[in-house]
Amino acid sequence: MDLRIQGPGPTSPFLSARDLFETEHDLSLPVYVRLRDDPDERTWAGHYEDRHVLNISRQAASSAMARELALHEFAHMARYEEDHPSHTQSTEEVLYLALAGKSVERRQLSHCYQIANHMKDIYADDITLSVGPGEKLLSFLESSLATAVADRPETPSRSGLQRLSASADPDITAVNAAFALALAERHDLVGPDESHRLYDLAHAAAMDAPAVDTMAFRRRFRDLGQETDASTYRKALVNATRSYVTSNSAAAD
Structure with missing residues (x-):
């Protein structure tokens, strides 16, 4: 190299x-x-x-985190060179397929790109965590999520509950929490008893975003096939995008 x-x-x-x-x-x-x-x-x-x-x-x-950041980007490069579907699939094509005929807020559109990035990261980190230890990454995920999840402020959320997320958008914070849990579980970075603090933080994020099925996204990310083809990957990304936008639209209505 x-x-x-x-x-x-x-x-x-x-x-x-x-x-x-x-x-x-x-x-x-x-x-x-x-x-x-x-x-x-x-x-x-x-x-x-x-x-x-x-x-x-x-x-x-x-x-x-410098070494881990570099290793993560090397993994993206490897996926790109092997023409992995997660790194060759056009996000714009998926958005067109998933959202045709729908009116989508700019905020939600940016979140759809984040969901696509998470799915790319899952496959990159399959490489990252096959060659390097996961302790620092787990701490990084926990710290990042803790930053987005804060003490309850005084104003109630749209669900009638006290808001648990700070300045971060609660919907994408919930998706990010799902990604963090999925990655940790996919690579056995947390125990089966769900006692790690990451679960408490994810629960807090989910409480503040009732329109987002955090556990469903956790399963979507975690259970992505180790080996996938272009059609299967495209379908998974279309379904994830459509699910996110549909649930948010239903909550708004």
Whole structure:
């Protein structure tokens, strides 16, 4: 695996991630790591004819999660090179199939893209967690969900219950909670007794988003077939998208 780090900054997390990744996988194209100054720049992978590019802020590259972030993006690159359906399926095509004839809020549309990203991440992290430990990822999922789920403020929610989510949109927070649980369960990062704090946080998120069937999304994400073809994957994504928009529309009515 040809790794090329561009710009001043830490190199050890990327080299360590490469060493882990290469225990079971390889990439045909070189990987350019582009360190960016903007601390709010999210970590993401770009794919081109002659290379992959891992974009990451210097702040993220210096964080405790740097190696895990890099390993996750390497996994996306591997899925892209193997033409995995989760990484070749057009999200726009799925939205057209799932939402034809429906009126959808811009907020809901952005959530549909997030659902598609979660399904891509499930398959990328099947690789990530096959070569690296999951403890840091589990802590990251817990911390991220805890940030979105806050103490009850004074104003009631649309369900008549006190809101449990803070500034984050409660509907997508519930979907994110479902993803976190699904990934943890898919890779046995939590025990069967559901005693991990992640379950309490997911319950809190679900209480604040009654229109979202959090447990159903948990099953959708967790039970995605390890091996899938383009048709099966497209159907799963269409069904997930349609389910989310339909349930939200019914709640609004």
